[in-house]
Structure formats: structure tokens, C-alpha cells
Amino acid sequence: MAWGGSDPGCPLLRRLPDQTSGRRTTPAAGAPQFEGLMEIDRADGRTPNQLRPLSCSRGVLHRAHGSASWSQGNTQILAAAYGPKAGTKKNENPERASFEVIWKPKSGQIGKQEEEYEMILKRTIQSICVLTVNPNTTTSVIVQVVHDDGALLPCAINAACAALVDAGIPLKHLAVSICCSLVEPGIVMLDPTKLEEEKMKAFTYLVFPNSSHSVLNKGSAQSENNDETEQGLITSVTHGIMSVDDYLQCLERGRAATTKLSDFLRRNLQPQLPSNT
Amino acid sequence: MEQRLGNTWRMTVNERKFIESALLSGLRIDGRDPYDYRTLSVKFGSEDGSAEVHLGQTRVLAYVTSQLVQPYRDRPNEGTLSVYTEFSPMADPSFEPGRPGETAVELGRVIDRGLRESMAIDTESLCILSGKLVWAIRIDLHIVDHGGNLIDAANVAALAALLTFRRPECTVGGENGEEVVIHPPEAREPLPLTIHHLPIAVTFALFDDEGTLVIDPTHLEEAVMGGRMTATLNTNGDVCAIQKAGGVAVPPSVIRHCLRIAATKAGDMTSKIKEAVDAYNRDRALQKIKRHPFPASVNARLAGTHMGEKQKKSEPPIHKGDGLKQMAVGISSHITKDRECKMQSTRGNSHIDGISNSFVGTPSSWDPYSKGVDTELLKLSLASQASSKPSEKQEEVQPDTRSFEAKPQAVPEETKEPSRAIQPARSHTQSKGERTLLDAVKPKNKRKKKASTMDGR
Numbered sequence: 001m002a003w004g005g006s007d008p009g010c011p012l013l014r015r016l017p018d019q020t021s022g023r024r025t026t027p028a029a030g031a032p033q034f035e036g037l038m039e040i041d042r043a044d045g046r047t048p049n050q051l052r053p054l055s056c057s058r059g060v061l062h063r064a065h066g067s068a069s070w071s072q073g074n075t076q077i078l079a080a081a082y083g084p085k086a087g088t089k090k091n092e093n094p095e096r097a098s099f100e101v102i103w104k105p106k107s108g109q110i111g112k113q114e115e116e117y118e119m120i121l122k123r124t125i126q127s128i129c130v131l132t133v134n135p136n137t138t139t140s141v142i143v144q145v146v147h148d149d150g151a152l153l154p155c156a157i158n159a160a161c162a163a164l165v166d167a168g169i170p171l172k173h174l175a176v177s178i179c180c181s182l183v184e185p186g187i188v189m190l191d192p193t194k195l196e197e198e199k200m201k202a203f204t205y206l207v208f209p210n211s212s213h214s215v216l217n218k219g220s221a222q223s224e225n226n227d228e229t230e231q232g233l234i235t236s237v238t239h240g241i242m243s244v245d246d247y248l249q250c251l252e253r254g255r256a257a258t259t260k261l262s263d264f265l266r267r268n269l270q271p272q273l274p275s276n277t
Numbered sequence: 278m279e280q281r282l283g284n285t286w287r288m289t290v291n292e293r294k295f296i297e298s299a300l301l302s303g304l305r306i307d308g309r310d311p312y313d314y315r316t317l318s319v320k321f322g323s324e325d326g327s328a329e330v331h332l333g334q335t336r337v338l339a340y341v342t343s344q345l346v347q348p349y350r351d352r353p354n355e356g357t358l359s360v361y362t363e364f365s366p367m368a369d370p371s372f373e374p375g376r377p378g379e380t381a382v383e384l385g386r387v388i389d390r391g392l393r394e395s396m397a398i399d400t401e402s403l404c405i406l407s408g409k410l411v412w413a414i415r416i417d418l419h420i421v422d423h424g425g426n427l428i429d430a431a432n433v434a435a436l437a438a439l440l441t442f443r444r445p446e447c448t449v450g451g452e453n454g455e456e457v458v459i460h461p462p463e464a465r466e467p468l469p470l471t472i473h474h475l476p477i478a479v480t481f482a483l484f485d486d487e488g489t490l491v492i493d494p495t496h497l498e499e500a501v502m503g504g505r506m507t508a509t510l511n512t513n514g515d516v517c518a519i520q521k522a523g524g525v526a527v528p529p530s531v532i533r534h535c536l537r538i539a540a541t542k543a544g545d546m547t548s549k550i551k552e553a554v555d556a557y558n559r560d561r562a563l564q565k566i567k568r569h570p571f572p573a574s575v576n577a578r579l580a581g582t583h584m585g586e587k588q589k590k591s592e593p594p595i596h597k598g599d600g601l602k603q604m605a606v607g608i609s610s611h612i613t614k615d616r617e618c619k620m621q622s623t624r625g626n627s628h629i630d631g632i633s634n635s636f637v638g639t640p641s642s643w644d645p646y647s648k649g650v651d652t653e654l655l656k657l658s659l660a661s662q663a664s665s666k667p668s669e670k671q672e673e674v675q676p677d678t679r680s681f682e683a684k685p686q687a688v689p690e691e692t693k694e695p696s697r698a699i700q701p702a703r704s705h706t707q708s709k710g711e712r713t714l715l716d717a718v719k720p721k722n723k724r725k726k727k728a729s730t731m732d733g734r
Contacts, residue, residue, distance in 0.1 A: 061422045062334040063496075064367050074323055078421060080367030102374045104365055107340050107417040142367035142374075144421055146338065147322060 042196065044073075048189040051178075051257060056158075056268045058166040064142075066167020070159035073193060074149035079159035081167040084137035096131040097139060103156070104144045117143075117153055124157055124177075124207055124235045130170040139169055150194035151179040153205045153237065158265075165269050174210040174265055175234060176258040179203060180250040182242050188253050202240025204247070206254040208233060210262035286370055288500045296501045300489055305498070307333075311491045312538055317546070319437050319553040325467065326442030330434040333495065334424025336368075339434035340417045341442040345459075348404070348411040356403025356411040360389040360435065362418045369423040369496075380427075387520050388418070388432050391476040391509040395517035398439065399471035405447055405457055412444060414470070425495035428507050432478040433550060440475075440554045443467035466565075476517040477546045478509045479539040483524060488531040492542065506532070508539040512547050 046052070052073030061067035064080035071077070084097065092098040101118040103110070125141060141163065143156045154177035161175045181192045181203035189196070197203055209232065233251065242250070296306055303311055315333030322329065326341035348355060362385040364372045372378075377385070392398060403412040416438065418431045446465040448458050482494035482502040494502060504524020509517040516536065 061336065061367060063369055063423055067367070078367075080421075082366075082370055085370075102366055104363060104419065107342055107361075107415065140366060142365060144338070144365055144367065144419060147324065147327070 042189070044193070046191075048183075048187070049253065049257070051191045051260070052193075054261070054264055056162055056265070058162055058269070064163075064167075066163045066165070066169070068159050068162035068166055069146075070155055070162060071147075072151060072155050072158075072191065074147055075151055075155045075194075076146040077152070077155045077159040078144045078146055079156065079163040080142045080144075081160070081163040081169065082140045082142075083167050083169065084134045084139050086137060088136055088138055092138075094136045097129065097134045097137050099125050099129070100138055100140045101125070101160075102140065102142045104142065106145045106148065117156065120153065120235060120237060121157060121160055124175055125160060125164070127234055128161070128171050128173060128175045128209070129164070130172055133170045139164075139167075148194065150192050150197045151205075153177070154179045154207070157205075157207055157235075158261075162265070162269065172209075174262070174269075175207050176210045176261045176265060177205065177207040177235075178254045178257050178261065179205050180254045182240070182246050182250065185243060185246055186249075188246070188250050190253060190257055200240065202238060202242040202246075204236060204238040204242070204250050204254075206233060206251065207235035208255055208258045210265060211259050288497070292497065293501050296498060297484065300484055300491065305491060307495060309493075312542075314493045314542065314545070315495075317433065317549055319433065319550060321437070321441055321553075321557045326438050328434050328437035328441065330430050330437065332424070332426060332430040332433070332493070334422060335426060335430045336420075336422035336424070337427070337430045337434040338419040338421060339431070339438035340419075341435075341438045342415050342417070343442070343444045344413050344415065345405070345410050345457075346413040347409065348407075352400075353408035354404045354411075355400040357413045358389070358393055358398060358400065358416070359413065360385045360392070360416045360418065362388075362420070362431065364420050364423075367422070368420045372420075372423070383520075383522065384428050384431055385418070387428055387478065387507055387509070387518060388416075388435055390518045390520075391432065391478060392435070392439075395474070395476050395509075395511070395515065397472060397474055397476050397511075397517075399473060402471045403444075406449060406455065409455075410457055414439075414442075414444075423496055425497070425499050426480050426493045429478050429480050429493060432476070432509070433546065436475050436477075437550055437554060439470055439472060440550070441469075441557055443469055474511040474513060474515075475547050475550065476509045476511050477543040478507050478518075479542045479546075480505060480507045481535050481539075483527055483531075486525055486527055488527060488534070490527075490531070490535065492538065506535060508536055510536070510539050510543040512544050514540060 042048070044052075052075075054070075054072055056068060056070045058066075058068045060069050060078070061080055065083040066081040067079065069076065069078045088094050088098045089100075099122050101122045103114045103118045103121070105114055121141065121143065129139075141160050143160060145152065145156075157175055157177035161171075164171060165174070179191055179197075181189050181197060181200040183189050183200060185201070189200075192200060192203065236251075238247070299306060300311075305311065307315075309315070316331075318331045320329045320331075321327065328339045330337050330339070346357070349357065362377060362381045364377060364381045366372045366374050398414070403414070405411060416435050418435060420427055420431065443462075443466075445462065445467050446460045448460070450456050450458065479492065480494070481490045481492055482498055483490050483504040483506060484502055491498060494505075499505075502524075504521070504527075506519070506521040506524075506527075508519050511517060
């Protein structure tokens, strides 16, 4: 079942087509950039820097105050936001707005994985929203997984952000999220599918603020994992082992990809006026 | 009007009085007749056994999964069926996360009773090894939008998902007959469930004891109603379940009247569900033809709807190396049935040309005269599929084109395929391919005959 008959270690890498298949060559450490090279062979024919097709629809639900359905390739997430409700939970700061995230998997019990996703989403949302406008309120964001085909958390963050926009919750900026995976040390691939993710050495979910329309040197970001010069990194979750250089390369790639995502988001969210209840 | 503060939606006295007095004159607030259903639409997801139902504003997702488990001790020969309902907090501000509330439990129970006790699903066919291994079917229902009448919508969703669900085929073998081998979908075609009849739930909202009732209440009507009755019937006229839990008391004549109405409605719903499922199965069968020679499930999912864009461009030049790649393309464009998604590709366009240079697919030992034909057949059938109107293309066929790249050539073969009953034995495609190649050098009419004899085997 291998593509090109290569060994199961990394079926995505193969020799260029003018040679017979079979052996895979390990690229030297510090491999050259592969914008133009076709060394990476993804099952659906994308290049390493290519994202799956995106689609986003807002206002899909009638009862929720804001809702959005976001899909990247086959991964599809439905997110809904219910506007500020009075009161906060006990351990939340009543001088700020607080958020509550509920993650609903496709089937099965809610376990630790879902709770972790909820926590990450909640912290990400907290850093993009203006918390001082509605103090002592709770806004709920509910995420339902419709189909999982890789890059689930980034898709959910994008969907949740779109749902918040649809609900009219005041935001500082949008959150744009992407998954970068490490095929081999030195080779980074964007937006893996589920099967690709399983074969990766490591992958990371990154969330950046969206790029601003006017090009400025300094971005507007607050950051939890800070330090980037232009645009701050809001959230980063990694799985697997990667070297520091590889991680930084992932960040670069991710940030470059977010400009495209931001454009898509801007085009999608802008012309539609929010529908009345 | 709904307040912006989540849980505090209350119906105002004005709204309540308005709805009640309108009903006395037989008027409903959304303009329907008292016995009219809202528009029902059934959509299917990319996997088998996932369905989404819109009934007016109500939206329900259903997923069916299966697992091998030990059977219950008192029923060693039967598989099990379980229904799980999730009232997602996104559906209604008053739904709380966590344990299902009483309405959720009631909904699950009503649907479960309709399916289980009426033997709608043949559980004996789910038994693999008596007393040891049976299939457990699990239905997960997610209510994502509460526009009223959740029971009916959830029931339709569960039925649609069950009708399109496919379980893996397994064979029992080994020395003592106890070894069970589960075949992956690429090896053997997964099997549908045996469903004898479709129990359709019809919900009535009762307003007073004089028999004012409406079918398919919206959530506003539900907030006003005095009681509810759900009757689950099938098209044979059998009553599978009736649920009336408290609420306003109505005389038996009203109940009989309800059952009569429910019988007609059940017929309507059944035909709508069957239509949607048939359309889905047809699409699925078409893609099965092309999907065959390789790890189809892998390619199909990975390619996603991305390639739909590719097809919108003028057909790129097809060379052999492309064939498999493009085939994966065609598969995926038919997998996502969910038409809500708008197709927008961000970077797809500029990279499509890059794709044509890379080669994906089995043949390292690729030989144009042995396996190449599969590629050709599939690629050409893909190309005809790309226009998504194979029947139209058939008229444009030029009988003389023989070259491998000619698209119209494949059309008569391809259109032959769907017209046959789709045989599960796809493993014969290889040999079929070889015959097709040999036939390719024969005149076209003979080839058509050969195609028919081949399929007949």
C-alpha cells in the first residue's frame, strides 16, 4: 500500500521520478529549501507549503448568537458562541469578562484530550478578546467536531474566532491558526491530514494574530509565548521532538502561511452583515 | 425578542397569547397549516454512517459507528444497538453541558424504542461468533440547533445514518473456527446493515383538551403547548411506539385522529429519506468504480475537496503519470456531499501545475501494457466524471478515437459501469483491465459487448 514503493519509514519522501523507486534518500541536515523541489510527495498532491482548501460559513445556526462552520479539506468544525451571560464562575476574575469553552467530540466520552483542547482554546480566546468591555460576564463558546482529518485544534480555533465575530464579541484582533509538521529534521510541511500527522516526527499547532491591513513594522500582538519581532505568537502546542532550529523554521513557515489565511478570513468576514436575531 | 443574556430567554405573555389565539383560528405563526411539516433536508458526510438533518431551523447530526464486543448473556446471537444523545449547548442557551437532562434521555429512549423493539434492524445478522463476538452499533446524535421538534429530526437523522452505514466484512476461520478476520474497506467492500423497515416518529403538540393540535411544533410553539405526543409508525401501518408523558389529557378520539395523520406523514417522510439515501448510494457507487485499485480510503480522504477546484479549470493535459493523481482527485470531489461548504482555495491554483510533475501510485513496476490500463480506465472515467454529466458526453462520443488520452472513448465504458448493478467483487478490476486493453484494439461495438460479458462474470 505504499506510494512509490518506498519503505514504510517515511513514504512521503521519494526519489525524483527519473529514477526507479524504492530507496529513499535521507536529505542532508540543513536540507535546501524546497519551494521548487518536488521531493516531498503528499498523497493529495499538495506541496509542503500548500494548505488544504478552506471554507467558512457564518451564521449557520439559528439559536446561537454567533456561529460558524469552518473546514480545511476534510476536517470540519462547527462552532457557536453565546453572548455575554451575567455572572462569572467562582475562580474567575469578576472585573473582566470570562470565557467558557465546551468541546464536543464526534462520538465518545469527553476525556483528557478534550479538556486540554478546551483549556487551550479558552486561553487563546482570552488573549484575543477585549476583556474589559463586559466585566463580570461569561461568554460560552461551543465547538462540535463534525469530521476530523488532521489539524483539528487549528481548525477549531479558526472556527471559534469566526463564531465570536459572528456573535459580535469585541475582539482585539483575529486569531489565525495553522499546523506545521516536521517530516524529517529540516523539512517542514503545513496543514497535514490525519494520516500525515500520524507519520510525522513532530508537529506543532501555532496561533498568530491576523496580519493587519496596512503594513507596519510592529504588529499589535500580545503574546504568551513571546519574543517574535514582528508578530507575536499567541499559542503554540507541540507534539513530538524537534530541534530548536526546526521549531523556528516551523514558526517562520507558519507565520508566512497566516498571511494567506488572514486574507481569506478578511474576505470572508467582511462583506457579510450580521443577521438579526 | 431574545435577550443577549444567554440563559434568560423567557416567553413573554404577549407572545404566548398571540400563539394561542392564532391557533384557535387554525393559524400558525410561521404560516404553516396545522398538519404541515417544515422542509426536511438530509445531507450526508464524507464517511459512511454520518448524516445531517435540517428540519426547518432544527439541525441534528448523527454518527453511526460499530465495534466488536461480547454479546449480552441472555442474547448470545444478537448484536446490540445503543443510542447516545448529546444536547449540545450550542443548540439552546438552556442546554447545559455534562450529563444529559431528562429531555435528552427521553429523546434517546423514544428513538431507541422505535428501532429496537420494532426490530427495524436485524440484530441477528450482526452476530459473528455466537456467544463471543457480535457487532455493537452505536448511534451518536448531536443536537446542534434547537428549532423545535427534536424527536422527529433526530429520528430521521438516526435512520439516514443507519441506512448509509457500512460495517467491515469479517470472516470466521482458523482451526477451531474461532479466528475472526476483519477486512479493511480496501480489501473487501463493507456491508450495509439489514434494515427491515423505517420507524418514523411524528410529534404532535397538544394545546388544550379539545383537540387543538399541530404537527412539528417550533420551539416557540413548544414553549406554549400543553402537552406532547409522539407516535412512531412505519409505512406498513404498524405502530412502533407511542410516547405521551403527562401533559394535557385528550380524549381517545383525538388520539385515533393523530394516528391516522401520523400514518400519512410517515409515508411522506419515508419516501424523502429513501430518496436522499438512494442519491447518496448512487454517488458512492460511481466513485467506487474509480476508487478501486488503490488504497482508496487513504487517497479519498486526503485529497479532499481541494481537487474540485482543479476540475473547474480546463481539463489539464492528461498523461499517464497524472492519471492516478487525477483519479484521486475525482474520488474526493464526490466524497464530500455536504453542500454547505463553499469552495475557496487559497493557494491551490498556483500549485496545481506543480502537481502534474509528481507521480503517485502503485507502479514502480509500472508497465503500460499490463497495469497501465487500469490507470487509463480510471483516469478516463474520472475525466468523464469531471464533467459530471457522463450521459451527456455519451452523445458526443467519436467512435474512432483510440488513443489512450482520448476522453470520449472512456465514456461508453464508463457509462456502462454505473448502469450495471455494482458488484462487490472489485478485485476483478485487474483482469477486467487487461481485457479492456485487448478490446481496445477491436472495433468499438465489440468492445461494448465485451464490456457487458465481462461484467456479467
